[in-house]
Amino acid sequence: MPFLPYYDHIDPGQGGSSMVIPEWPKPVLDRTEVFACQVCGEIFSSYEDRFQHRFEAHPYPRPLLVLGTQEVNTPRFVITTALSAEEIRPVNAAACRLDGKLVTARALARHIAVARSGFFKVELIGAGGKISVDYEISVEIASDEHAVLVEQEFARLYSPGGVSVASISTFIRATVKARTAQRYVEGLAAYLYGILAKDQRGETTLSQEQGRARLNEASQMLLEIDRPLAVVVAGIVSFQSNAFSRSERLSAVPRLLAAMRWFDSVRTRGLVIPVARPDGYAAPNARVPLDGATDEILAWMDLPAARLRDLAKQIGKRSQQDDWLPEDRIKAKVLLAAIHESEGDVANAAEVARSFRHDPVFSRLAERLISEGKESSQ
Ligand SMILES: [Zn+2]
Structure with a gap:
């Protein structure tokens, strides 16, 4: 079974939550963080600039809650990554209610930002009181200790025998103790079931189509978790589903990043350019199981x-x-x-x-x- 190497000690975001393994030499990677507008793709150098642009350039008529990079368009939402109060923003809201009480936007943001677990009812009321939007926000942020436990158990899947339904069950059982990181476990397990189904191996009973659904679930859960492994796995699913613009934060996995950028450039410009090959890296120190087709395509591009x-x-x-x-x-x-x-x-x-x-x-x-x-x- 193929595995994709990556660097698990590179902090892909601004947080200090990634696992640092000091004895590994730090490779020189392009770590400039950019903030792309999710509507038009324009790049900004700060969260704030992108936020300003998002609602000035592309007006949005209803009250809307923005959590980090997510515009919350569903009545229920789970926060799995710690957010600062600045990243919790009601838009187009003349008034806000938190668990039924009228609060200022700032108080709402501070209250949610400090929670590590819990459940909040949020209501945003538009100007004139005509439109109001209700949300149920659940906060489930994994502790570092629990996230590391999940990652250690995941690393055990790297074996010559490869991954099977039985080894995924073992992984899930071994991570029961990681109580605050259960969404992380669910997301990783969905990915593993998804690639077995995609390849029709490892005693899977799912069809390829069911596997594709699992991969999409995995990506939705993992995109919200600020850990290098979660970022890498979500990036693999983006590549699998030809969503090439989502290459932000993939510097931990240079082969995938180069392939994503190549296809994205072909997609947007309609032109074929040479594939950029990363060189001079230290040896990667972690691996993610990969489906056969993705492995073969990445090998061609190398x-x-x-x-x-x-x-x-x-x-x-x-x-x-x-x-x-x-x-x-x-x-x-x-x-x-x-x-x-x-x-x-x-x-x-x-x-x-x-x-x-x-x-x-x-x-x-x-x-x-x-x-x-x-x-x-x-
Ligand atoms: Zn835009």
Whole structure:
């Protein structure tokens, strides 16, 4: 079973909550933190600047609670990462109620920010009192001790025998004591069940489709947990589901980051660029189990261009293979089209592009290659 190496001692965010292993040399990585607008993608250098831009550039009509990077659009929400009072913001709210009592926005934020566990009813009332939005906010922040226990047990899954339904059960049983980190456990277990189903191995009884649902659940739970392992696993799910713009905070896993950035650039510009290869890193000190297709795609992207061309036939085969999910077949097609284009074979690049012209992620690339194919044949 393949495993993806990463650095578990790199603090991917601003918090000091990541596990630091001092005896490992710190690799030099690009750690500049950027804040992307979730609506238009524009990049800002601070949380505050992005926040200002978000509601000035893209007006939002209703009262809304913003928690960290999340705009809470559901009636129930679980906070699993400690937030500062500045990151808890009611928007478009003329008045706020907390557990039925009228409070100022600032008091609401302070009250929730100091809680490590608990349950709050929040009501935001718009100007004129016409619209009000109700939330039930549950705070379940894992203690460092519990999170570390979960990570240690997760690391035990790295074995030549690989992961199976039985080893996932062992992992869940071993982490029962980590009471405050149960959402972390659930998210990681959903990921593991998801990749077994995706690969149809390890005694899974789930279909590939059910596995995909598990992976999405995992990503939703883990995106909210500020631990390097959670960030890496959520990043893998983003890659699996072709959500390439979500590459923030992936510096702990350079191979994945390089692949995400390549596909994202192809997606947004419709142009094929050389894959940037990270070099000069210290050896990674942790590993995450990976599904076969993701492992193979990441391995292709690690190769020099000439070696990748030799694999065109294999990549073409994968792009048609029934037991690969559509998202992975599309990635193989995009790589194949890129290989043809880099060889100056415009006709074949256009031919491959026709098979993904309706893909919502890569339609821009497809249209360009198809029209260039037409021009060259005239
Ligand atoms: Zn924007």
